[in-house]
Amino acid sequence: MDQGLINSVRSSFRSQFGTNPVLIWSPGRINIIGEHTDYNRGFVMPAAIDRGIVMAMGKAAEGNGKWIATYVKEVFSPGSLPSHPENRKGWQAYLMGIHSELGKKGIFPDPVDLVFSGNIPPGAGLSSSAALENAFVYGLNEIYELGLSPTDMVSISHAAEWDYVGVKCGIMDQYASMFGQEGKAIFLDCRSMVSEMIPANLEGYQWLLLDTGVKHNLADSAYNQRREVCEAIATRLGANSLRELSVEQLEQIRSAIPAADYQKALYVLEENERVLRAREAIKRNDLKKLGELMYLSHKGLAEQYAVSCEELDFLVDLAKETEGVLGARMMGGGFGGCTLNLVHENEVQTLLKKALNSYRERFDLTLKDYPVRFASGCCLVKSI
Numbered sequence: 001m002d003q004g005l006i007n008s009v010r011s012s013f014r015s016q017f018g019t020n021p022v023l024i025w026s027p028g029r030i031n032i033i034g035e036h037t038d039y040n041r042g043f044v045m046p047a048a049i050d051r052g053i054v055m056a057m058g059k060a061a062e063g064n065g066k067w068i069a070t071y072v073k074e075v076f077s078p079g080s081l082p083s084h085p086e087n088r089k090g091w092q093a094y095l096m097g098i099h100s101e102l103g104k105k106g107i108f109p110d111p112v113d114l115v116f117s118g119n120i121p122p123g124a125g126l127s128s129s130a131a132l133e134n135a136f137v138y139g140l141n142e143i144y145e146l147g148l149s150p151t152d153m154v155s156i157s158h159a160a161e162w163d164y165v166g167v168k169c170g171i172m173d174q175y176a177s178m179f180g181q182e183g184k185a186i187f188l189d190c191r192s193m194v195s196e197m198i199p200a201n202l203e204g205y206q207w208l209l210l211d212t213g214v215k216h217n218l219a220d221s222a223y224n225q226r227r228e229v230c231e232a233i234a235t236r237l238g239a240n241s242l243r244e245l246s247v248e249q250l251e252q253i254r255s256a257i258p259a260a261d262y263q264k265a266l267y268v269l270e271e272n273e274r275v276l277r278a279r280e281a282i283k284r285n286d287l288k289k290l291g292e293l294m295y296l297s298h299k300g301l302a303e304q305y306a307v308s309c310e311e312l313d314f315l316v317d318l319a320k321e322t323e324g325v326l327g328a329r330m331m332g333g334g335f336g337g338c339t340l341n342l343v344h345e346n347e348v349q350t351l352l353k354k355a356l357n358s359y360r361e362r363f364d365l366t367l368k369d370y371p372v373r374f375a376s377g378c379c380l381v382k383s384i
């Protein structure tokens, strides 16, 4: 955890409100493998990372309380929930969404004052929204003793994003941010919601994110379209989700559906298999195999699921040609954001130099990079 971030959020709260806050750490996430499988009730393998949000909270000194986002220097006075979805914007919407979901359960916590900041790069696809939702519900639960379990909080955060903010995402981001553990990857079965924490021994390798700095416009609509295609194929075969289907069953309707749709469903089935193999590879410390599976995942995302873009493909191709990189792939919804790279510590600088120069030359954009480690999920920060 970033002690500087913790200190600055705590002291902002103290100077604003004159009391000692409850402090919550809530991380972003990476996803090692298992992309676009969560909403198909498949397998994912994310991990919470050492970049996240620190939120300081206390019972409101007066009225409805005051919410301060120090990193964007914005102050918000929460009122009643805006009824029109158009008005549900910005960071405030994620917190109001939590109130909305709690309200549906008959839970109406008293107001809070809060200050938060973070070091998750915005727009990079590292799930800052999930981190924010989790931080807030975690803090409310602590302060007003709501009796919610971490699993309850994950579903409240997810519902806030899905119902209130209107982003039809899967459960992976909120789950990883809540349940992550230091040094461990999370294997999650999104059908049974049973998970396994897998110690990851990187033996001289590390995770490096390369941020394309782009987010193409079709990202949101394409996400929903993919989802609809998958659901329609499952329904057609009498299943609740693609998870219940085999390649043989898919084959039966192959000629009756568009080839592109068939490929998307096939990708999901194959990606689920890759997650299972990746879990075994991590357990045996077979990083080479893990890297190969990451490259295959990218190929499937680009060629079958069709959610990659030129910038992402360029960075993955570059990683493939670089000594010391075992694997790379696009991460998250697609059409921009980051690639995740598994690189030997001694080769990081070589990769970065090469990537920075050639990315600038090709796209006239400055590539950003974030080394990340697997960190603890949402928790209270002990006061010093």
Ligand code: GLA
Pocket: 034, 035, 036, 037, 038, 039, 169, 170, 171, 172, 173, 332, 333, 334
């Ligand atoms: C986004 C969503 C996740 C997941 C990924 C794709 O990050 O928030 O739930 O669907 O896309 O794997």
